[in-house]
Amino acid sequence: MIQEKQTILWNKEVAPDIFELTLQGEMVDAMVPGQFVHIQVPREDLLLRRPISIATIDAETGSYRVLIRVDGEGTQSICAQHAGMTLDVLGPLGNGFDISFLNPKDKVLIVGGGIGVPPLLGLANLLHEKDIDMDIVLGFQTRGAIVYEEEFKRLGHVTITTDNGSYGIHGYVSTVIDTLTQPYHAIYACGPKGLNRYINLKFEDHPHAYISLEERMGCGIGACAACVCQKRKEPRENIKICQHGPVFKTGEVIV
Amino acid sequence: MNRLRVKLPGLDLKNPIMPASGCFGFGGDYGKLYDLNLLGAIMVKATTLEERYGNETPRVAETPSGMLNAIGLQNPGLEDVLNEKLPKLMKYDLPVIANVAGSTEEEYIEVVRRISQAPNVHAIELNISCPNVKHGGIAFGTDPIVVERLTRACKDVSRVPLYVKLSPNVTDIVEIAKAVQRGGADGITMINTLLGMRIDVKTRKPILANLTGGLSGPAIKPVAVRMVYAVSHAVDLPIIAMGGIKTVDDVLEFFMAGASAVAIGTMNFHDPMILPKLIDQLPRRMDELGISSIEALIQSVKEARAHE
Numbered sequence: 001m002i003q004e005k006q007t008i009l010w011n012k013e014v015a016p017d018i019f020e021l022t023l024q025g026e027m028v029d030a031m032v033p034g035q036f037v038h039i040q041v042p043r044e045d046l047l048l049r050r051p052i053s054i055a056t057i058d059a060e061t062g063s064y065r066v067l068i069r070v071d072g073e074g075t076q077s078i079c080a081q082h083a084g085m086t087l088d089v090l091g092p093l094g095n096g097f098d099i100s101f102l103n104p105k106d107k108v109l110i111v112g113g114g115i116g117v118p119p120l121l122g123l124a125n126l127l128h129e130k131d132i133d134m135d136i137v138l139g140f141q142t143r144g145a146i147v148y149e150e151e152f153k154r155l156g157h158v159t160i161t162t163d164n165g166s167y168g169i170h171g172y173v174s175t176v177i178d179t180l181t182q183p184y185h186a187i188y189a190c191g192p193k194g195l196n197r198y199i200n201l202k203f204e205d206h207p208h209a210y211i212s213l214e215e216r217m218g219c220g221i222g223a224c225a226a227c228v229c230q231k232r233k234e235p236r237e238n239i240k241i242c243q244h245g246p247v248f249k250t251g252e253v254i255v
Numbered sequence: 256m257n258r259l260r261v262k263l264p265g266l267d268l269k270n271p272i273m274p275a276s277g278c279f280g281f282g283g284d285y286g287k288l289y290d291l292n293l294l295g296a297i298m299v300k301a302t303t304l305e306e307r308y309g310n311e312t313p314r315v316a317e318t319p320s321g322m323l324n325a326i327g328l329q330n331p332g333l334e335d336v337l338n339e340k341l342p343k344l345m346k347y348d349l350p351v352i353a354n355v356a357g358s359t360e361e362e363y364i365e366v367v368r369r370i371s372q373a374p375n376v377h378a379i380e381l382n383i384s385c386p387n388v389k390h391g392g393i394a395f396g397t398d399p400i401v402v403e404r405l406t407r408a409c410k411d412v413s414r415v416p417l418y419v420k421l422s423p424n425v426t427d428i429v430e431i432a433k434a435v436q437r438g439g440a441d442g443i444t445m446i447n448t449l450l451g452m453r454i455d456v457k458t459r460k461p462i463l464a465n466l467t468g469g470l471s472g473p474a475i476k477p478v479a480v481r482m483v484y485a486v487s488h489a490v491d492l493p494i495i496a497m498g499g500i501k502t503v504d505d506v507l508e509f510f511m512a513g514a515s516a517v518a519i520g521t522m523n524f525h526d527p528m529i530l531p532k533l534i535d536q537l538p539r540r541m542d543e544l545g546i547s548s549i550e551a552l553i554q555s556v557k558e559a560r561a562h563e
Contacts, residue, residue, distance in 0.1 A: 001287055003527055040525065045320045047472050047525040074317070090527060216313045218324065218524045221287070223280035225300075225329045226315040230308075238308050238329060243284070 001093060001221065002027050005086040009063055011079070015145055017070040018115070019079040020055075024063040027091050031057045031064060033122035034212060034247045037091035038220035039066075041074040042081060049090065050074050051217045051242070053190070055118035055148075056125055067118040067147060093220055094246045097123050097188055097210060104131040106185040110156070111173055111199060113139045113191025119212060120190055121148050128155045135159075135184070137176045139191065143167035174198050186210070187250075197255040209250040215241045229253045258548035259537060261295070261516055263493045264441035265378040265416035266350050268295040268516060271549050272506065272534050275497045275520035276301060276354035276380060276420075277326065281340040282347075285527060291347045293531050298444075298518055299340070301356040301382050304366055306332035310387060311464035316453045321472030321499070322521055323451050325387040325465035328356050333366055341373045350377035352418070358391035360405055368412040378415050381406065381440075384422030384447035386469045393447075396422045399434035406438025416441035418495065423475075423482060424450050432486040443486060444495040444518070446479045472521040473499040480512045487513025488560065501525075503533055503540040510552050513560075 006025035014020045027037075031054055038049040055065040070076045081087060097119075102108070108127060112120045117138055127134060134156025140146045143166040152158045159176050160168030169175060173195060189199040190212035203209035218224035222243030229245075231237040232254055239245070239253060259270035274285070276298040282291055291297065309329030316323045331340070336353075344351055353376045357363040367379055383402060385392030395405050402419070410417045419435040421428055423446040435443055448469025453462045461467070479498025487494055496514035500506055501522050509517050522529045546552050 003288065046317060047320065047521060048315070048317045048322055049524065088526075216315050218315050218322070219278070219284070219527070220524075221284045221527065223284040224278060224315075224324075224524065225280070225309060225326050226312075226324065228309065228312060228314075228329065236308060 001091065003088065003090045006089045008081055008083050008085050008087065011081065011083050014067070015147055018145070018147060019068050019070070020065055021068065021079070022063050022065050023087065023089065024061070025089060026062070027089070028057060028059065028062045028064050031092040032096035033057065033126055034096035034119055035092040035094045036246060037066065037089050038093055038217070039078055040088035041077050042087065043073070043077045046074050046077065048074070048218065049220060050078060051093075051214070051220055053119040053212070054092065054122060056122045067115065069115045090220060093242060095244065097247055099123070099126060099130070099186070101208060102127070102130060102132055102186060105133060107133045107135070107182065109180070109184040109187045110134055110136045111177065111187065111189040111191070111195065112137075113173060113195040114141065114145065116191035116195065116212065117147055120188060121151055123188055124152060124155045135180070137161070137173045139163070139173040139195065177202070193255060200250045200255045204251040206250060210247050211250060211255065212247045213241050213245055213255065217242050229255070256548070258541070259534075261549050261553070263495075263515055266296055266352070268350070270295040270534050270537070271516040272530060272537070273298055273352070273516065273518050274523060274530060275518035276382070278520035278523050281336070282344055285523070288527055289531050291344075291349055293534055294349060295516065296350040296352055296377070297344065298352045298354055298380055300330050301328050301354040301385065302330050302333055302336045302366060302370060303328060303356050304333050304362045306330065306335070313462055313464055316462040316468065318451065318453060318470060318472070319474060321470050321474030323453060323463060323468035323470055324448070325463045325468035327387050327465065328385055328392070333369060337370065337373055341375060345375055349375070351375045352378045352380050354380040354382050354420070356382040356385055356392060358388070360408060362391070363395070363405060364408050364412055367409040367417070371412070371414040376415060378441070379409070379413050379417045380444050381409055381417060381419045384420050386422065386424060386448060386450045386467070387465055393422050393424060396431065397425050399430050402431055402434040403438040406435050406440050410439040418442040418444050420447055421445040421486070422447045423478060428482050429485050429489045432490045436490045436492055440492060442493045442495065443490070444497065445486065446475070446482055446498045449475055449478065471499065473501050475499045476505060480508060483509060483514050484512040503536045506533060506537065507540065507544065507546070507552070510549065511556055513556060515553050
């Protein structure tokens with residue numbers, strides 16, 4: 001974990017109000033898919049950093065990509081920065097996805113929803129290098145909100161759902177997942193609360209099913225206890241998402 | 256001579272800058288970013304007798320130049336703090352100020368009695384000002400009679416000097432400060448957060464699960480300065496001041512208001528390196544302003560008041 005000024009190499013709007021920033025910095029060497037960075041808002045009056053998932057990592061150029069949805073003044077301010085400008089970044093933070101147990105030709109299910117999709121692309125890149133077979137189910141609100149479809153298609157078998165039926169299968173990702181019968185060696189999911197909750201329950205007993213959670217954060221490093229979730233089993237315990245997550249095994253915590 | 260050195264009851268500070276309770280955990284997380292030995296002291300997270308789980312999430316909400324929090328005193332409880340958290344700070348040359356909270360007078364007394372015996376706890380900060388718990392916290396900090404009684408009871412059992420943390424959510428903070436002094440405290444820390452609220456216009460509901468939370472950050476600094484100024488005129492106790500400090504000038508402003516040391520809370524979230532940065536920048540700014548040492552500054556503020 002370090003704090004550094006990172007240069008924005010690229011900034012482009014990839015979907016309405018969704019910006020892809022490519023950032024360059026020393027911390028890239030230490031990044032693994034599933035981790036996040038805590039980005040300072042370049043405005044004096046907005047104090048809290050914004051926790052943003054790392055999408056893809058490029059060790060060669062020492063850069064990585066993040067996808068940020070403009071959801072308020074803070075994200076708007078970050079996304080308004082141009083290529084060549086810098087951002088104050090703390091990271092990499094959190095635990096990342098565990099893939100250590102996977103072997104070539106293993107079958108993996110990847111489930112993403114909306115702005116939860118980006119960290120799964122970095123994961124899929126890594127799994128592709130390990131020659132893992134992937135079924136990828138991605139849900140979006142509308143056709144316009146779809147991101148990274150082409151990139152995922154190069155890595156595995158992709159199914160897209162949209163809430164309003166404007167593209168792909170009409171409905172939530174559960175519409176597709178409930179029809180899948182194949183056993184998977186691992187399942188990785190990241191999305192809105194409903195999606196995470198669904199995966200958390202559906203694959204509760206799966207030995208290698210993982211969900212990545214989000215929460216409003218303070219420090220981002222485990223000191224302030226703002227972003228906690230409750231452990232599922234007794235004795236009761238509150239776990240810090242920024243420090244012990246954001247990736248959890250299904251059944252580990254209450255979503 | 257170390258021109259940043261300040262001596263307070265129980266505390267020989269190599270510099271007058273420390274992290275405020277609740278924003279720094281028990282130090283370990285920030286210890287991964289820099290050497291905690293740089294700090295003047297450390298105010299650790301509030302400790303209660305039993306483990307507390309805190310409030311539901313969301314627990315934080317942003318506000319202009321500030322934030323609201325309603326953590327709800329989540330902490331691992333006295334036993335874990337004594338056995339796990341405090342020993343990990345032993346490797347540092349760092350006085351620990353243990354923040355103590357409770358829902359009953361008995362709980363406060365028991366935690367103070369035991370935590371004050373920990374070898375690296377140099378002072379107690381009695382938290383009678385947390386606005387985010389249903390029982391205890393601020394309930395003990397708003398009535399001068401209760402404040403005086405609790406202060407005395409805790410002072411009686413404490414092996415180390417006792418500081419009491421004041422809430423700004425009172426009609427007259429000077430009355431509370433006087434009660435703290437009558438109760439025999441060795442010092443005051445101030446201010447805790449100001450009670451506030453935010454509502455999400457899309458959902459029409461409060462952002463915080465706890466509905467209300469404590470406002471902190473630069474937004475509250477003028478309130479804190481005013482209160483430190485008033486309290487330091489009214490009581491003869493050293494004050495460790497906190498409330499929106501962001502720059503070295505903010506640090507010095509609090510000394511000029513009557514403080515003897517300062518703590519930084521919320522701004523750690525904005526810039527996790529803020530404490531070492533301020534400690535590093537302080538001597539240069541003192542040079543520019545003609546301040547020879549912090550002790551001299553504290554003394555000159557006192558002397559100027561004697562002639563008011």
